[in-house]
Structures are given as structure tokens and as C-alpha cells.
Amino acid sequence: MSFDKQLRIxxxxxxxxxxxxIALDLAKNGxxxxxxxxxxxxLQKVANKVAExxxxxxxxxxDVGNTDVVESHYTQALSHLGGIDVLIxxxxxxxxxxxxxxxxxxxxxxxxxxxxxVFLWLxxxxxxxxQQNRGQIIVTSSNLGLEVRPKASIYCATKHAVQAMVRALRxxxxxxxxxxxxxxxxxxxxxxxxxxxxxxSKMLQVSDVVKAVRLIIEQSETSDxxxxxxxxxxx
Ligand SMILES: NC(=O)c1ccc[n+]([C@@H]2O[C@H](COP(=O)([O-])OP(=O)(O)OC[C@H]3O[C@@H](n4cnc5c(N)ncnc54)[C@H](OP(=O)(O)O)[C@@H]3O)[C@@H](O)[C@H]2O)c1
Numbered sequence: 001m002s003f004d005k006q007l008r009i010x011x012x013x014x015x016x017x018x019x020x021x022i023a024l025d026l027a028k029n030g031x032x033x034x035x036x037x038x039x040x041x042x043l044q045k046v047a048n049k050v051a052e053x054x055x056x057x058x059x060x061x062x063d064v065g066n067t068d069v070v071e072s073h074y075t076q077a078l079s080h081l082g083g084i085d086v087l088i089x090x091x092x093x094x095x096x097x098x099x100x101x102x103x104x105x106x107x108x109x110x111x112x113x114x115x116x117x118v119f120l121w122l123x124x125x126x127x128x129x130x131q132q133n134r135g136q137i138i139v140t141s142s143n144l145g146l147e148v149r150p151k152a153s154i155y156c157a158t159k160h161a162v163q164a165m166v167r168a169l170r171x172x173x174x175x176x177x178x179x180x181x182x183x184x185x186x187x188x189x190x191x192x193x194x195x196x197x198x199x200x201s202k203m204l205q206v207s208d209v210v211k212a213v214r215l216i217i218e219q220s221e222t223s224d225x226x227x228x229x230x231x232x233x234x235x
Pocket of ligand 1: 065090187
């Protein structure tokens with residue numbers, strides 16, 4: 001898609017980290033956004049910053065795993081934007097530790113946010129994009145959607161689930177001009193790690209992830225990126 005045209009972009013999990021960074025960077029091209037998350041004050045701040053950079057932003061507050069919330073956000077997004085060219089399904093949460101130490105509540109929250117939240121948006125946006133015969137879906141998966149590591153079993157399971165969801169969706173979208181891709185970053189220095197005793201100096205930066213998102217959105221009609229795996233350059 002060309003950045004010369006004003007794109008209508010939905011970003012879930014836009015109140016912080018990767019989602020916020022994508023919104024602020026793409027705002028420079030004057031696009032229109034519908035941003036979601038649970039924290040109204042943070043969304044308002046991001047929307048203001050988008051406007052300062054030249055974009056137009058609306059937002060919806062609520063849990064991405066809740067059907068009524070997503071139905072309402074989808075309706076609001078359509079009425080504010082007049083259509084959706086790009087969906088960035090990015091909201092996510094992670095709890096880490098040995099499998100037996102993950103609580104049932106943490107299991108449910110991860111699957112609700114990372115898997116159900118993606119499904120709820122896809123089931124609304126895919127029919128719209130099919131009708132337009134145009135659109136780009138980007139799901140924030142993880143390197144842990146492609147591989148596993150200890151003390152991340154349930155998080156890995158959620159990201160493998162979305163990876164499979166997008167792979168199968170790509171098969172279903174064959175013959176259309178609707179494209180779906182995942183971005184698969186390793187550790188990215190975001191508020192995700194706040195309060196966790198980890199060294200962020202060797203992590204990817206949000207700007208690295210933003211570049212991958214731009215590459216996917218800007219790809220030409222003759223290209224259909226499947227996924228972009230980003231690993232930290234500093235070892
Ligand atoms: N940081 C990393 O190392 C890394 C690496 C690979 C993949 N990822 C993935 O990247 C995505 C973004 O993570 P991040 O690093 O930017 O973390 P972050 O700064 O913690 O941002 C997470 C975003 O998701 C939203 N969110 C979480 N639970 C939600 C819920 N139930 N309903 C609606 N929104 C919800 C948060 O908004 P509210 O708090 O306002 O609800 C926030 O905007 C996630 O899918 C994560 O799995 C992160």
C-alpha cells in the first residue's frame with residue numbers, strides 16, 4: 001500500500017510499547033487511526049501525540065478479549081474512519097515461570113488477550129477486507145510463536161496459536177488482495193519489562209519493530225510477506 005494515500009489503521013494495544021510506537025511513527029504520514037487498550041488516560045495521551053505528529057486518532061477503551069467490547073470498537077472504528085485498510089492486532093500479555101507456577105487466571109488472561117482478542121478482531125475485519133478486496137492484517141506474534149523456551153510455556157502456546165491462526169487465514173485469503181502477516185520479535189525494550197529484573201540494553205528497540213511494520217504495509221501488490229522474524233543484533 002502506498003503511504004502517499006491516507007490509510008485507515010486500527011491498532012490494538014496502542015496505549016503502550018510497540019503499539020504506541022507504531023501509531024506515533026505512522027502518524028507522520030497523516031494517517032487516520034482507531035487505537036484500543038484498557039487504559040483511557042494513556043490512550044488519550046497517545047491520541048494527542050498522534051495529532052501533534054500530523055495524524056488523526058480516535059480510541060476505544062476496553063478488554064480486547066471481550067466480545068461486546070470488540071463489536072463496539074469495530075463499529076466505532078468504521079464510523080470514525082469510514083473503512084479499515086490496516087489492522088494491527090498487537091495487544092498482548094505475558095506471564096513467565098515454570099508451567100506449574102502459572103495460575104489458572106494467568107493462563108486464561110493470556111489466552112483471552114493474545115488469542116481470543118486477535119480472533120475477535122479478525123472475524124470482524126476479514127469480511128470487510130474481503131468485500132473491499134484490499135487490506136493488510138498484521139498480528140504481533142513473537143519469536144516464541146516459532147520456537148519455545150522454558151518458563152514461557154503458556155505464552156509460547158498463545159503465540160503458536162496465533163501463528164497457526166494467521167497461517168491458516170493466509171490459505172483462506174488466497175485469490176484475494178487481502179494480506180495477513182505476523183511480526184515475530186525477540187525481546188523488545190518496552191514497558192512490558194517494567195518491574196522485571198532484566199537487562200534491556202541488548203534488546204530490540206521499538207523502532208526496529210516499526211520498520212518491519214512499515215515494510216509489510218508498504219509492500220507492493222506483487223509481494224505478500226508471511227512473517228518477519230526480528231532478533232536482537234547485540235548478542
Ligand atoms: N516486548 C517484547 O519483548 C515483545 C516481544 C515479542 C512480542 N511482543 C508482543 O508485542 C505486543 C505488545 O507488547 P509490548 O511489548 O508493547 O507490551 P506493553 O508495553 O505491555 O503493551 C501491551 C499493550 O497491550 C494492551 N493490552 C494488554 N492486555 C489487554 C487487554 N486485556 N485488553 C486490551 N488491551 C490489552 C495494553 O494496553 P492496556 O494496558 O491499556 O490495556 C498495551 O497497550 C504483545 O502482543 C506482546 O506479546 C512483545
